[in-house]
Amino acid sequence: MSNILVAGGAGYIGSRLVPALLRSGHKVSVVDLLWFGNYLSIPVIQRDLFDLREDDLRGYDCLIFLAGMSNDPMADCNPSKNFVSNAALPAYLAFIARSAAVKRFIYASSCSIYGYTNQICNEDSPTLCRSPYGMSKLQGEQGVLQAHDDKFSVIALRQGTVCGYSPRMRFDLIMNTMFKTAYLHDEVIVNNSMIWRPICDIEDSVSAFEKAIRVKHSVSGAFNVSSTNLTVGEVGRQVKEMMEKAMGRKITLMINNAEEVRNYRVSTQKAETVLGFRPNYCASRLLQGILDHRDEFGDFENDQFYNIRIFKKYEHNSCQY
Numbered sequence: 001m002s003n004i005l006v007a008g009g010a011g012y013i014g015s016r017l018v019p020a021l022l023r024s025g026h027k028v029s030v031v032d033l034l035w036f037g038n039y040l041s042i043p044v045i046q047r048d049l050f051d052l053r054e055d056d057l058r059g060y061d062c063l064i065f066l067a068g069m070s071n072d073p074m075a076d077c078n079p080s081k082n083f084v085s086n087a088a089l090p091a092y093l094a095f096i097a098r099s100a101a102v103k104r105f106i107y108a109s110s111c112s113i114y115g116y117t118n119q120i121c122n123e124d125s126p127t128l129c130r131s132p133y134g135m136s137k138l139q140g141e142q143g144v145l146q147a148h149d150d151k152f153s154v155i156a157l158r159q160g161t162v163c164g165y166s167p168r169m170r171f172d173l174i175m176n177t178m179f180k181t182a183y184l185h186d187e188v189i190v191n192n193s194m195i196w197r198p199i200c201d202i203e204d205s206v207s208a209f210e211k212a213i214r215v216k217h218s219v220s221g222a223f224n225v226s227s228t229n230l231t232v233g234e235v236g237r238q239v240k241e242m243m244e245k246a247m248g249r250k251i252t253l254m255i256n257n258a259e260e261v262r263n264y265r266v267s268t269q270k271a272e273t274v275l276g277f278r279p280n281y282c283a284s285r286l287l288q289g290i291l292d293h294r295d296e297f298g299d300f301e302n303d304q305f306y307n308i309r310i311f312k313k314y315e316h317n318s319c320q321y
């Protein structure tokens, strides 16, 4: 079992990953600024990751990076802070982790680096992103991979849009947002039905990190991680169908024609072959998982469920939105 530091581990993915790692018997520490609160059962070191030094990382076997700005609106809100948090920060942490003899660094990358393409992207496909978020995630990935050597394995998990229940819930992610409007307003809004998105069940995301921790030490590199590729129109249809069944009410599908800068499908063949990743997508299970926890959420419109709203509060007047 490993001694693992999860940087940004109190967020949406971390709040599912950390309990899973503890259940698997790993020793886990979390450093997080707690922007969105704390739903973990272990004490969190509330500290800015920029303030960590080599000595702070000694003794860990593995560092998992889940921090930074985690969506386009946050990145657009303060692009300069975004590039520092998503590109410079992971590169810096990989640099000091290697010096501190940490053996493995796992970086939460994103399929948004592929930008707008009609191809099914594998890890060698061109990266056509032009948005601050996509560009910064690509830079972060390049920075951390640069640090790899025989003694320091670096794995970048390029996740699709992660969806499903987490104790630190987000309703600003495609399927979770559709769940919310179906549940509250009997309506699912599809911004552009033709656009493709890799959808990643949060359980598949967690299992990819667990596989990456365990894979043999000689493995480094980038891996697509997703459960399935769907058009946004199909995601909307699946949410409508499942929620109608679960709630016994008619749900309206609203189709808009919004412009989109992201459109991509991905192949997860490399993660399946090298990491042993086994995606397991089931829309009704994913949505039922959120439905089962609906009483926990209280007011679904609470700012805590929407990263950009909390971020704007922190940013005060420096935000351009």
Ligand SMILES: NC(=O)c1ccc[n+]([C@@H]2O[C@H](COP(=O)([O-])OP(=O)(O)OC[C@H]3O[C@@H](n4cnc5c(N)ncnc54)[C@H](O)[C@@H]3O)[C@@H](O)[C@H]2O)c1
Pocket: 007, 008, 009, 010, 011, 012, 013, 014, 031, 032, 033, 034, 035, 036, 047, 048, 049, 050, 065, 066, 067, 068, 069, 070, 071, 085, 108, 109, 110, 111, 158, 159, 160, 161, 162, 163, 173, 307
């Ligand atoms: N959620 C997705 O759909 C998705 C998809 C692809 C990639 N990712 C990547 O996965 C990672 C985790 O995503 P998430 O949805 O859990 O994000 P999140 O916003 O819920 O959590 C990020 C956490 O990082 C912490 N943090 C940020 N900067 C910090 C700093 N300087 N020092 C200490 N703590 C800091 C925040 O307090 C927060 O708890 C992110 O890097 C994101 O870019 C997410």
